[in-house]
Amino acid sequence: MNLKELVTGEPGEKQFLLGNEAAVRGVIEAGVSVAAHYPGTPSSEIGNILSFLAKDANLYFEFSTNEKVAMEVAATAAVSGLRSFTFMKHVGLNVASDSFMTTAYSGVKGGMVILVADDPSMFSSQNEQDTRNYARLANLPLLEPSNCQEVKDMVCYGFDLSEQFSLPVIVRTTTRISHMRGIVEFGEKLDNSSKGEEHWKKGNFVKNPKQYVPVPVNSIRMHVELCDKMGKIKEISTSSNLNEIKSTGKKGVITSGSAYNYVSDVIKAHDLDLAILKLGLTYPFPSDKVSEFLNEIDEVFVVEEVDSIMEKEILTVMGQKGIILPVHGKLDGTFPEYHEFNPDIVKNGFNKVLNFTEIEEVSYSENLNKLIESIPNRAPVLCSGCPHRFMFYGANKAVEELNIPIEDVVFASDIGCYTLGINPPYNAADYLLSMGSSIGDGCGFSKATNQKVISFIGDSTFFHSGLSPLINGVHNKDDFVVTILDNRITAMTGGQPNPGIPVDGMGDEAPEVSIRKLAVATGCSFVRVINPLNIEQVIKTYKEAIEHDGVAVIISKSPCTLIKGFNKKPPVIIEESKCNKCNKCVNELACPAISIKDNKININKAMCTGCSVCIQVCQYDAIKPGE
């Protein structure tokens, strides 16, 4: 499919869409004017596609510096009467949460939808926190789609609900929904094309400090208003067709999101006599609907990913209504309290109670077991020619040349490709919390220990949340090395622009913000911009930075090899007669283009970018530039 069909597609047309593509179609059908985002998997494709389609769809899209700014851009567009959309991965909502919490009080005029993509089983995240908790923390409505059609439909419905109650609405997906593909039938579009050029500048903010400025005298009233609104939505949740009884039986299942899919397939495959209540509008919790359902059954399963949230809501309903029946969920051990589910986990959970099948252990022949055990890992690695590699190599060399025991060095890592520095031979990730944490962690380690601290942070992550801790370090007289890996892109999430690059989310030219000038402006007395492909310079600069008294900033500036139009050089050549077989290039550089084959050093010509660092590292001049 051509992605432009997400804009041009007519009602009734069917397409085989990724969940994230379905979300984009929902945004277009809902006539959204403003969308703002910071990339984060599994939500990233939504941003890439909106950036690509923004002009065709006649909407404003930006890559904001972080999720909190994105939240603020969307909230202000919405109080100015425009429909706005912001979306992020689950941990992005932590960053946005300060403003997010208050949007519940101040509310919106134009519809505002916040899509949050959770990552159960942590395919690309540091934790698997459950966004449904945030809906309760802020007291905002939450929708949970189970498939791609529902993603589109719930994004659209979210805007209607948002405008009806002047509240932001959350759509919670998971990796298996965002990265699922399914058939989506397009609906009617609220046409943006007739709204005129840059119509997103035509919102109008009407002053109303009593509503929009949460000083105590106002917020004490606003919280009451929020509870009133949520009470009304709770009534809707009971009659809503998003909360639907799918089948009937003596025993029942209450489920939502991806878990519903597994429940439905397992019941069908094993012909189980179980009633299903599928919930889509899951907060405010549809208590009356649930109690009606419970009254018709004598035992209930609760199947949900990740936390036992609905299960506790159901126990509350039972307590209030005096309903007594067995509840099988996470709390009684029927289902796991962590990680994503799948059909087997759901089947095994049902089977613990219903005993409908013998679960057979799969047995393999002895030879096959041996083969399975002998399979090498295929872990992700830094790409061949990746400039990050040379900073890890150089930092380790500098530490070695200064005779500092490696135990006395703490590598503070951050969120991005460079987290792969955790792998040998670099071992350059000792502590990591969150976006931007490498610098705040550097401040703490430098205060709390006498160890040398070297932080690694990417350009986009530095813009996201690195500046504030850098200011902290300089002001509080900390002593550590900050490496800013400026590879001219937001690489890990698929190559989005950031403020250091002269292009914005609309694809237009934009001012390039200088990381060097920002670092200098903090008052930091050691700021160097270096070329990471010059390994001698890397080692020398690290040695000076480590010995510098105070915060030292090294900016490594070299483009990601995956950037469109990256200028590859001819692959390097091994001069076998000179090769001493020390294997330093393989063991210390660990570039995936260099391997040992038949007891000789082998260069993978398709992979080698000709970066020349291995030439510099070879002590025997056995590697020369390609021609």
Place this chain on the structure above:
Amino acid sequence: MVNNSYSMYICGVGGQGIIKTSIIIGESAMNQGLNVTMSEIHGMSQREGSVSTELRIGDYESSILPNQSADMLLSFEPIEVVRGLHKANKNTKIVFNTTPIVPSSGDKPYPNLNNLISTLEEDYDNVLPIDGNKLAIEAGNILSLNMVLLGAVVADDNFPLSKDSVIEAMKNNLKPKFHELNVNAIESGYNWIKG
């Protein structure tokens, strides 16, 4: 059992065209009026990591296959097929490309290919190793490897989609200048299995 159903697990290494191949099958199923769902895991695909998709044609809600339930396990690389075996049963068609991609992050030596094939044949009845790289080069370009393997899938007697429908979906997803090459590649994989 769901009527006219077919479940696939497709795996390999980032950059081999696994997701595109899966999308083509999915679109073809949709165009033939069948329900289809698909799941893809590709977070690290650009960094030489393993990539896999799961595809279910038929009246399923979930895009995840239960273990041991695949009708077809298609792997673009020999050791990745071993990593996908939890989805296979004795009768699963196990089609895989025989050209190894040795992982640079590998913690163990790459296993012997002939031993790998004979070991699989001990436990599974339908093991179909295919020299996809050779057939792709013969079809005109190594980049058509994924279409050779797609052709091999279409050749399975139980596969519910027609070759013409798959070729139409291919044309809707890949650039016109490669259509002829890709049709050749699909035919080549198809004929190799049928032959």
